[in-house]
Amino acid sequence: MPCNRPLASATGPALALWLVLGMGMGPDVARSQDAPAAEATAKLAPRRARTAPGGPAAYMGREIAPVMTFHGADWLVRDTREAEEQPERMLDALKIRPGMTVADVGAGVGYTSVKMSRRVGPTGTVLASDVQPEMLRLLADNTRELGIKNVRPVRATPTDPRLPEGAVDLILMVDVYHECSDPEATLRGLRRALKPNGRLVLVEFRAEDPEVPIKPEHKMSVAQARRELEANAFVFKESLEFLPWQHILIFEKKPDPPGDREKPATAPKPTTAPTPG
Numbered sequence: 001m002p003c004n005r006p007l008a009s010a011t012g013p014a015l016a017l018w019l020v021l022g023m024g025m026g027p028d029v030a031r032s033q034d035a036p037a038a039e040a041t042a043k044l045a046p047r048r049a050r051t052a053p054g055g056p057a058a059y060m061g062r063e064i065a066p067v068m069t070f071h072g073a074d075w076l077v078r079d080t081r082e083a084e085e086q087p088e089r090m091l092d093a094l095k096i097r098p099g100m101t102v103a104d105v106g107a108g109v110g111y112t113s114v115k116m117s118r119r120v121g122p123t124g125t126v127l128a129s130d131v132q133p134e135m136l137r138l139l140a141d142n143t144r145e146l147g148i149k150n151v152r153p154v155r156a157t158p159t160d161p162r163l164p165e166g167a168v169d170l171i172l173m174v175d176v177y178h179e180c181s182d183p184e185a186t187l188r189g190l191r192r193a194l195k196p197n198g199r200l201v202l203v204e205f206r207a208e209d210p211e212v213p214i215k216p217e218h219k220m221s222v223a224q225a226r227r228e229l230e231a232n233a234f235v236f237k238e239s240l241e242f243l244p245w246q247h248i249l250i251f252e253k254k255p256d257p258p259g260d261r262e263k264p265a266t267a268p269k270p271t272t273a274p275t276p277g
């Protein structure tokens with residue numbers, strides 16, 4: 001497959017320093033709530049909060065980063081990316097096999113989806129999702145030009161990854177999880193989509209390393225990622241640390257407790273009127 005051509009990105013000028021300089025652009029999903037609503041949410045769900053009234057949203061003490069808009073898509077296909085991120089070495093470590101169903105969640109213009117498509121081969125599928133339709137359009141242009149048939153674009157929402165239930169062997173999020181504006185809802189949807197032994201892999205810039213030239217809210221530490229995913233029914237397997245700037249954080253879905261599998265989605269209605277007092 002002719003997959004080595006450069007991928008198309010946004011039509012605007014190159015914005016290679018978007019994350020480094022912190023010039024967030026376009027809709028900022030994480031900042032869309034007003035302060036009173038945020039306070040009410042914090043009371044109901046104490047793990048979700050704001051760093052300050054009217055400030056950026058936070059989850060379990062971590063500031064949620066604004067979504068990187070498609071206007072900055074050139075950054076995703078910058079010339080230096082292969083050297084900085086070594087994506088083929090990262091994918092080698094994940095042992096993707098032909099025929100697998102894998103998901104590239106927050107796929108952007110498809111930089112990683114294209115590489116995954118070669119690994120799963122014609123009998124496998126790459127579900128490439130994003131919350132921005134513009135990103136999905138660029139991704140579709142890229143896969144069409146490359147003649148790739150096994151990448152399926154999926155329009156996710158901030159609260160629903162929209163992946164098929166129990167169907168996915170591996171979910172990969174490259175530089176995405178820290179942008180999810182509703183981590184609990186997203187993780188619930190991802191967990192639902194995984195097969196019983198399915199893996200969720202986060203590739204995140206190292207928060208522990210001040211030399212990594214990325215804004216703090218676009219980085220994650222191993223401890224923070226574990227705290228958040230373990231609270232949402234994922235089991236930490238390992239952290240691979242051979243990439244220049246990023247962690248590869250591998251999680252598996254925790255099995256449902258036996259009782260939960262049979263539980264109806266909603267509580268049954270009482271058959272008699274409740275007695276007062």
Ligand SMILES: C[S@@+](CC[C@H](N)C(=O)[O-])C[C@H]1O[C@@H](n2cnc3c(N)ncnc32)[C@H](O)[C@@H]1O
Nearest residue numbers: 068076106107108111130131156158174176179
């Ligand atoms: C920094 S870009 C990374 C793109 C791609 N993974 C890559 O490495 O080239 C982050 C992407 O995640 C997407 N995103 C943010 N929140 C998301 C969510 N809850 N579900 C799916 N995609 C999301 C953004 O729209 C954006 O395209």
